[in-house]
Structure formats: C-alpha cells, structure tokens
Amino acid sequence: MTESPNGRLVVRLRGATVMLDRFPALARCDFDAYESEVVFVQGPNGSGKTTLLRLLGGLVEAMSGSVLVFGRDPKAEARAIRREVSYLAHSYQMYEDLSGRENLEFFAVAAGCDLDDAIEWSRRLGLATRDLHARFRVLSAGQRKKISAAIALSRRTELLLIDEPHALLDQVSKATLDRGFTEAAQAGKTVIVASHELDRISALATRRYRMSNGSATLVGGT
Numbered sequence: 575m576t577e578s579p580n581g582r583l584v585v586r587l588r589g590a591t592v593m594l595d596r597f598p599a600l601a602r603c604d605f606d607a608y609e610s611e612v613v614f615v616q617g618p619n620g621s622g623k624t625t626l627l628r629l630l631g632g633l634v635e636a637m638s639g640s641v642l643v644f645g646r647d648p649k650a651e652a653r654a655i656r657r658e659v660s661y662l663a664h665s666y667q668m669y670e671d672l673s674g675r676e677n678l679e680f681f682a683v684a685a686g687c688d689l690d691d692a693i694e695w696s697r698r699l700g701l702a703t704r705d706l707h708a709r710f711r712v713l714s715a716g717q718r719k720k721i722s723a724a725i726a727l728s729r730r731t732e733l734l735l736i737d738e739p740h741a742l743l744d745q746v747s748k749a750t751l752d753r754g755f756t757e758a759a760q761a762g763k764t765v766i767v768a769s770h771e772l773d774r775i776s777a778l779a780t781r782r783y784r785m786s787n788g789s790a791t792l793v794g795g796t
C-alpha cells in the first residue's frame with residue numbers, strides 16, 4: 575500500500591467502469607480512501623453508491639480502469655478481498671430459525687467476527703438478552719439490522735463497507751452506530767459509508783464524495 579501525507583492508501587480507483595446488464599452503474603469513477611478515515615459517499619438513488627461498495631468488496635468486477643484494494647486487484651483476488659473486507663449490505667443473510675445470538679456465533683466462525691465484540695455491539699445498539707435469544711424471524715426490521723451491524727462492526731477487518739446503515743434504526747441506535755464508525759477509524763480502520771443522511775455522516779466524515787451517474791466527485795477536503 576502507498577504511503578501519503580494522509581497515511582496509507584487503502585483504496586484507489588482510477589477510471590473504474592462497471593457494467594451491469596449493459597448499463598454503466600459506475601462510469602470512469604475515481605475514488606481514494608486512506609487508513610483511519612470515515613469516507614462518506616452521498617448521492618441520489620441510482621447514482622452508483624452500492625455498486626461502488628460492491629466493487630470494493632470484490633462482488634462485482636470493473637470492465638475497465640484500475641481498482642486497488644490494499645494494493646491488490648479485487649478482480650484477481652476476489653476471494654481473498656472478501657475475507658479482508660467487512661461489507662454491511664442492507665442486511666446479512668441470516669438463519670431465520672436460529673436466534674440472533676446463534677447467528678452471531680455462526681458468523682464468528684464463518685466470517686471471523688469476534689463473538690464477544692459482536693455481543694457487546696448488539697447490546698450497545700440496544701438489543702436485550704430476550705432479543706438475542708428470540709428466533710431471528712420474529713425480530714423487528716430494526717432489530718434484524720442491529721444484528722447485521724454488530725457482525726459488521728466486530729469483524730477483524732481493516733476495511734468496512736457500510737451501505738445505508740441508518741435505515742430502519744431509531745435515533746439512539748443511529749448515534750451509537752456513528753460512534754462505532756469513529757471508533758473504528760480511530761483504531762486505524764477505513765470506514766466507507768454510503769448514506770442519504772447527509773447531516774449525520776458529514777459530521778463524522780474525514781472525506782466526502784458525491785456520486786452522480788456512476789462517477790464520484792470529491793467534496794472539499796483533500
């Protein structure tokens with residue numbers, strides 16, 4: 575990874591184009607993220623935010639341009655990158671007949687999250703013991719989201735890709751989650767958050783991009 579005045583470069587896109595069903599969901603996109611940053615990605619529906627996160631997570635490929643994550647090409651090393659990146663999509667695919675806690679135990683093994691941290695995060699996000707022991711399928715939408723967020727925040731990865739984290743959450747939980755992003759960045763991780771909650775994320779972001787028609791423009795900053 576490259577060193578710069580901002581620290582270690584973790585993500586670097588230059589002219590990255592992703593075609594989805596012949597549509598340029600990302601179009602010549604430039605994007606950088608460094609260690610210890612919370613990078614905010616804003617933009618209207620359909621502007622390419624999720625596609626950007628999926629590209630960085632090795633879930634879709636660029637047809638042109640260059641993509642480096644930890645100095646490596648996620649296209650060539652998709653499996654390795656997926657292990658090293660924590661990606662909170664709208665929610666994780668959970669086992670509906672297992673309890674929230676059992677799901678956390680499963681992900682601790684399958685995705686390398688720290689079980690104690692995951693339980694601690696679920697409590698910080700307001701889940702009671704009763705919620706953790708209920709079957710996943712009876713949990714409310716917000717409670718389900720909290721289990722997913724606890725997994726994402728407790729994975730031992732240096733890069734967190736977070737898509738619309740605030741949707742479905744109450745105000746207190748949104749603030750708790752935001753503190754989690756800041757704490758992760760202070761611990762040296764890179765957190766890239768796509769959100770429509772401009773005021774909330776702008777307050778904690780160290781770098782902001784605005785997406786439009788598949789391209790990203792740096793807003794202010796370096």
Ligand SMILES: Nc1ncnc2c1ncn2[C@@H]1O[C@H](COP(=O)(O)OP(=O)(O)OP(=O)(O)O)[C@@H](O)[C@H]1O
Binds near residue numbers: 619
């Ligand atoms: N599988 C697909 N096939 C064709 N087009 C797709 C596919 N997935 C996404 N797109 C298109 O790519 C564009 C970018 O989608 P993307 O999900 O990245 O947007 P977004 O900025 O995350 O939107 P939102 O704010 O609504 O979540 C959209 O125009 C969408 O219709």
